[in-house]
Amino acid sequence: xxxxxxxxxxxxxxxxxxxxxxxxxxxxxxxxxxxxxxxxxxxxxxxxxxxxxxxxxxxxxxxxxxxxxxxxxxxxxxxxxxxxxxxxxxxxxxxxxxxxxxxxxxxxxxxxxxxxxxxxxxxxxxxxxxxxxxxxxxxxxxxxxxxxxxxxxxxxxxxxxxxxxxxxxxxxxxxxxxxxxxxxxxxxxxxxxxxxxxxxxxxxxxxxxxxxxxxxxxxxxxxxxxxxxxxxxxxxxxxxxxxxxxxxxxxxxxxxxxxxxxxxxxxxxxxxxxxxxxxxxxxxxxxxxxxxxxxxxxxxxxxxxxxxxxxxxxxxxxxxxxxxxxxxxxxxxxxxxxxxxxxxxxx
Amino acid sequence: xxxxxxxxxxxxxxxxxxxxxxxxxxxxxxxxxxxxxxxxxxxxxxxxxxxxxxxxxxxxxxxxxxxxxxxxxxx
Numbered sequence: 259x260x261x262x263x264x265x266x267x268x269x270x271x272x273x274x275x276x277x278x279x280x281x282x283x284x285x286x287x288x289x290x291x292x293x294x295x296x297x298x299x300x301x302x303x304x305x306x307x308x309x310x311x312x313x314x315x316x317x318x319x320x321x322x323x324x325x326x327x328x329x330x331x332x333x334x335x336x337x338x339x340x341x342x343x344x345x346x347x348x349x350x351x352x353x354x355x356x357x358x359x360x361x362x363x364x365x366x367x368x369x370x371x372x373x374x375x376x377x378x379x380x381x382x383x384x385x386x387x388x389x390x391x392x393x394x395x396x397x398x399x400x401x402x403x404x405x406x407x408x409x410x411x412x413x414x415x416x417x418x419x420x421x422x423x424x425x426x427x428x429x430x431x432x433x434x435x436x437x438x439x440x441x442x443x444x445x446x447x448x449x450x451x452x453x454x455x456x457x458x459x460x461x462x463x464x465x466x467x468x469x470x471x472x473x474x475x476x477x478x479x480x481x482x483x484x485x486x487x488x489x490x491x492x493x494x495x496x497x498x499x500x501x502x503x504x505x506x507x508x509x510x511x512x513x514x515x516x517x518x519x520x521x522x523x524x525x526x527x528x529x530x531x532x533x534x535x536x537x538x539x540x541x542x543x544x545x546x547x548x549x550x551x552x553x554x555x556x557x558x559x560x561x562x563x564x565x566x567x568x569x570x571x572x573x574x575x576x577x578x579x580x581x582x583x584x585x586x587x588x589x590x591x592x593x594x595x596x597x598x599x600x601x602x603x604x605x
Numbered sequence: 606x607x608x609x610x611x612x613x614x615x616x617x618x619x620x621x622x623x624x625x626x627x628x629x630x631x632x633x634x635x636x637x638x639x640x641x642x643x644x645x646x647x648x649x650x651x652x653x654x655x656x657x658x659x660x661x662x663x664x665x666x667x668x669x670x671x672x673x674x675x676x677x678x679x680x
Contacts, residue, residue: 531644
């Protein structure tokens with residue numbers, strides 16, 4: 259894995275502000291049972307650690323969530339929409355197959371006619387967007403809005419035992435800007451993809467290989483499917499710990515140097531296994547899964563926003579963002595919190 | 606560890622999740638049981654199971670698990 263170190267290339271970057279948005283509708287495990295889920299509420303907790311999640315209202319789609327998270331990140335950063343040079347929206351659930359959700363987000367936020375595009379890296383999409391944003395800033399952009407947003411609730415079979423309780427909806431965002439300090443900000447980021455996992459978690463219909471037709475609908479092929487949950491479980495931990503180790507080795511640090519790990523959260527048990535194998539104390543692993551479920555790429559920025567607003571972080575703390583997702587994709591980013599970012603949570 | 610010792614230990618671990626009267630009988634494990642069994646085996650034998658190793662050929666019976674453990678536990 260090649261690790262990008264902006265400051266080492268003479269162009270440090272930072273996160274100027276972070277924001278998150280969760281739709282208002284709370285869906286408990288009991289609500290899912292009432293809707294036909296084939297396992298009881300306690301089983302859902304035992305299998306996943308998830309007690310509730312948020313679902314969109316009928317009039318909301320991914321771009322609405324992305325815009326609100328983006329608006330909050332810009333407000334936190336104190337940066338006007340007119341100052342944004344580029345918009346990246348990581349999602350696997352755009353409003354439509356085409357055009358990209360980013361163009362609607364651009365309009366909702368009142369950005370200029372700046373480049374605006376979706377990118378697809380499943381649950382790793384925030385880290386993929388962050389990497390692209392950092393590279394854009396290093397090559398001349400002054401402010402890039404990196405968003406991850408997903409509406410998973412419309413793509414889950416409510417009667418599928420393997421997936422019905424796992425997913426929620428939400429969005430998170432960060433404003434990425436140039437920095438004047440090589441010791442803080444986004445210190446390193448690395449990504450990888452391993453297409454051997456291509457079939458592990460997928461939505462079989464709705465793309466060019468299999469358009470949605472009557473047969474696909476009758477099979478439920480428009481929904482996300484996961485045939486080997488235990489194998490995906492192990493692969494998710496391998497993806498997060500593999501990228502973490504490669505990144506930490508590149509910057510000559512260890513988990514002991516990290517104040518908080520902000521991981522993707524597909525399942526509480528995955529977080530426990532990751533901590534156990536890497537020797538990370540449980541209190542260092544930021545967890546939001548119990549109340550939001552797996553919100554795909556939005557999980558990491560939502561957890562980061564939660565952490566920054568918790569009052570637990572101090573200037574100089576190193577945060578390790580980790581993700582792994584369908585594809586397989588994975589990524590890790592090292593963030594050293596600067597005073598200015600901490601000050602934004604009061605805005 | 607000898608083959609018999611591994612088989613005895615695997616039988617002991619699997620007994621928490623399935624009937625172990627017949628070492629060659631197919632194990633009918635749900636997802637959670639398979640994950641817990643995998644992690645119990647890791648604790649008992651001191652290695653980490655890779656995702657690519659979590660396939661039916663390695664976990665379909667007590668005998669299959671014992672053969673897998675024997676291979677993985679070898680230095």
